[in-house]
Amino acid sequence: MKTFNISLLVIFLLAAGSLATISFAGCQERFPSTYILELPKAPQTWVLLLGEPHWRVEWVDSNGNTQISDIPPKSGLEIDIPIVFTNPVTAWPFWPEHNLIPGLFKPAGALFPYDVSGNRLILTWEAGADTVFYWELITANDQNFSRLPANFDWLRFRELFTETLDIAVREDPWVVDWRSVAERTAAGNFDRRRLVPQPTVEKAVPVPGGTWYGSSPFAKPLVFEKGETPVFPVRQGINVFISAEGILRINSDIWIFIEWQ
Numbered sequence: 001m002k003t004f005n006i007s008l009l010v011i012f013l014l015a016a017g018s019l020a021t022i023s024f025a026g027c028q029e030r031f032p033s034t035y036i037l038e039l040p041k042a043p044q045t046w047v048l049l050l051g052e053p054h055w056r057v058e059w060v061d062s063n064g065n066t067q068i069s070d071i072p073p074k075s076g077l078e079i080d081i082p083i084v085f086t087n088p089v090t091a092w093p094f095w096p097e098h099n100l101i102p103g104l105f106k107p108a109g110a111l112f113p114y115d116v117s118g119n120r121l122i123l124t125w126e127a128g129a130d131t132v133f134y135w136e137l138i139t140a141n142d143q144n145f146s147r148l149p150a151n152f153d154w155l156r157f158r159e160l161f162t163e164t165l166d167i168a169v170r171e172d173p174w175v176v177d178w179r180s181v182a183e184r185t186a187a188g189n190f191d192r193r194r195l196v197p198q199p200t201v202e203k204a205v206p207v208p209g210g211t212w213y214g215s216s217p218f219a220k221p222l223v224f225e226k227g228e229t230p231v232f233p234v235r236q237g238i239n240v241f242i243s244a245e246g247i248l249r250i251n252s253d254i255w256i257f258i259e260w261q
Contacts, residue, residue: 035121037077039091040108045213045221046093049242053093056102060087081121085150087112088131091123098247104240105215106174107132111154125217126161129173130154136182147186160192168197172218177236200233207257208245215240 042053052073061067062082071077071091081087090109092102109131110123137149161170168175175197184194209224212232222241224230232241234250241248246259 033083034078034080035112035116035119037079037089037091037110038117038120038122039071039076040124042093043213043217046105046217046242049213049244050095050098050100053095053105056092056094057089058092059089079121081112083113086114086134086152086154088134088149089121089123090128090131090135100240100247104238104249106217108217114154126173129176129178130158133178133182136179137186140179140182140186152190157190160195165192165195166197169195172216174216174218175235198235200235201252202231203234203250203252203255204229204231205248205250205255205257207248208243210243210245212241212243212248 037057039055046053054073055071057069057071057077057079059067059079059081061080067079069077069079079089081089088109088111090107092107093105094100094102106125107128108123108125109128110121111127111130111134112121115122115124115127134149134152137147137152141147141149161173176195177198181194184191206229209226209228209230212222212224212230213219214222222230222232232239232248232250234252237251239250241250244260246257249256
C-alpha cells in the first residue's frame with residue numbers, strides 16, 4: 001500500500017480543460033461535493049476469525065493530495081471529493097489487535113462518479129481492484145499526462161469482467177499483478193490480454209490442517225485433512241492465510257505462523 005500526491009494531475013485537468021472537464025460538464029448541478037461512504041460487509045469468515053475490521057480509507061482531495069482516515073469497526077465517514085475528475089476511494093480492512101496492518105488484506109473501493117448513489121458513495125469489493133489499478137497507473141505514469149488514469153475508460157474496463165477474461169481473473173481480480181499491468185499500460189497501451197493470473201509457487205508448510213482462508217474476499221477456501229501438510233499457492237509479496245488455528249504469513253522464502261491465544 002502506498003500514498004501519493006497527485007496535485008499535478010488536478011492542476012493539469014483544471015488548466016487544460018481536457019476530458020475530465022468535458023465529461024463532468026454541469027456536474028456542479030448534479031453532484032454534491034460531500035459523500036457518505038457506504039462500506040461493504042466483510043466476508044463472514046474474516047469476521048468469525050478476526051472480528052469486525054477497522055478500515056483505512058484513501059482518496060484525493062481538491063488540492064490533489066491523498067487523504068487518509070482510519071475508521072473503527074461499525075463506524076462511518078463523510079468525505080469531500082473534487083468533482084472534476086474520476087476519483088478513487090480505497091478502503092483497506094485491517095485488524096490492529098491481530099497485528100494485521102492495512103495492505104495485507106485486499107481492499108474494497110469505489111470510483112467517483114460511477115459509484116455514486118445520491119449523497120452516498122458505494123464501496124464494493126469488486127471496485128477495490130479498480131482503485132488499486134488507478135493508484136498504480138499514477139505511479140507508472142509519473143509526469144506522462146497523456147496516459148492519466150482520469151482519462152481511462154473505466155466503464156469499458158469493468159465490462160471486461162463480464163466477458164471472456166480468464167475465469168480465474170473474473171472470479172478473483174486479485175490474482176492479477178496490477179502493478180505490472182499498470183507499468184506496461186503506461187509504457188504502451190492497455191491490453192486486456194495482460195489480465196491473467198500471476199504465477200504461484202506451491203509451498204508446503206507444517207501448520208495444522210483444516211480450512212484456510214486467503215486475504216482476497218473472492219479467494220476460495222483451502223481445505224486440508226487433519227495430519228496432512230498443507231500446501232499453499234504463494235504469489236509475489238506477502239501472502240496471508242487465516243484459519244481456526246491461527247494466522248500464516250508467507251512469501252517465496254520464509255513463513256511465520258502465529259497461533260491464536
